[in-house]
Amino acid sequence: MTTMTTQSVLNSTDAVPATAGLAVRTSGLSKRYDERWVLRDVSLDVPTGSYLTLLGANGAGKSTLLHTLAMLSPATTGELDLFGVSANRPSPKLRAHIGMIGHQPMLYRDLSAIENLVFFGKLYGVTRPTQRAAELLERVGLADRGASIVKTFSRGMLQRLSIARALMHAPDLMLADEPFSGLDVPSVQAVAELLGELHADGKTVILTNHDVQQSLALAQRVVVLRRGAVVCDRHARLVDTDEVTREVIGP
16 A cells, blocks of 8 residues: 655644544534525534434535535534544645545546546645555546546546545545435445445545435434434434434425
């Protein structure tokens, strides 16, 4: 495995402390756009190494919460800590611990798969980025397409390459916004397996999803948002599909 460093972003003393019990802590987190509150008093403790799914109807606040956790959209009120460090203000040092998969693949369409990964690896100061990129292409099942131009990729291939891109700097927290959206069944299975492997490696995984049954099968914990507020926070093995669906739909 390639030895990596993110010295261009972090100093060695900025690494996540081994004793950090919580990857994410939010307290009273609220977000307002103009006069509309899209997050309302969200308080969550997410232990390091957890696998959590955010569920909710369209407009429930799932993507907004994920972007707030990624420090891409600051909260209006409340507190956010990542790995025991305040993240209320954008911090490149903390962002170096985060991998993000969004609705858009965040890839350069006219570059090849490996050129994209090497570019992002250099951006984070990864040593031997070409070797790291080759390892990740193998891991996501695209080893034979490294030289292919990204604009020729299917939606499923783009999503797998997006995961590789998000892993180039070996983040401790993976945030995935609707990672299965628009994928066919084999691609859904491939992405689900990749996220499961990250969790097995001790990474913290938080994703948004619409599929209740799938979420209960994949994650340890499900959190349901309704109109920006947490209405259900349960261990996935202690609830069933009908119960969670009722929480998603609401009264």
